[in-house]
Amino acid sequence: MIGYNELNKKDIERLESLGYKNSVIFFETLSSSDKKTEIINDYGFEPEFIESIHTLIDFTRIQWVSSNFARMLVSAGYTNAKMVSVADADELFSKLDKVNKENNYFKMKIGLRNIKRLVRAASYVS
Known part of the structure; x- marks a missing residue:
């Protein structure tokens, strides 16, 4: 597992x-x-x-999403891949940035371009 x-x-x-x-x-x-x-x-x-x-x-199941990043998505209020696939990339970016700053999931900042790719990748599994 x-x-x-x-x-x-x-x-x-x-x-x-x-x-x-x-x-x-x-x-x-x-x-x-x-x-x-x-x-x-x-x-x-x-x-x-x-x-x-x-x-x-x-x-x-979403390309590039690790178990650590999955926890970030949960902390940002998302409950499934379908929600990510229809998310507004700017809003998702802001929420993830806030969650990362509060919880230090990653040392690096995640870029908006990567979040747009994430939303597109989520559409392939939802």
């Missing part, structure tokens, strides 16, 4: 023991609300954990 350091390592290990060792397979599974409910109910995962990992995996 992609490294999501802020998530409970034991829960990640449990998912892997259930056969979800690949983020792509797990994302497809979670995209079915019945399967998502089944994983939560049958295996005792917290709904917030499952929602968090589903969101982070969704973002990392």
Whole structure:
């Protein structure tokens, strides 16, 4: 599974023991609300954990988005790749810049041109 350091390592290990060792397979599974409910109910995962990992995996499907950048998108108020694909690039840029300044995700500043590319890349997966 992609490294999501802020998530409970034991829960990640449990998912892997259930056969979800690949983020792509797990994302497809979670995209079915019945399967998502089944994983939560049958295996005792917290709904917030499952929602968090589903969101982070969704973002990392976007070209150039790492798990760290996915956390930035969540902090900026975005909940899925579709939201990024229809985002106003200037607004997304401002939000991400603010989040980065507050939380120091990256030392470098992310450029507006890169955010415009991000929005376009998100349209390919949403």
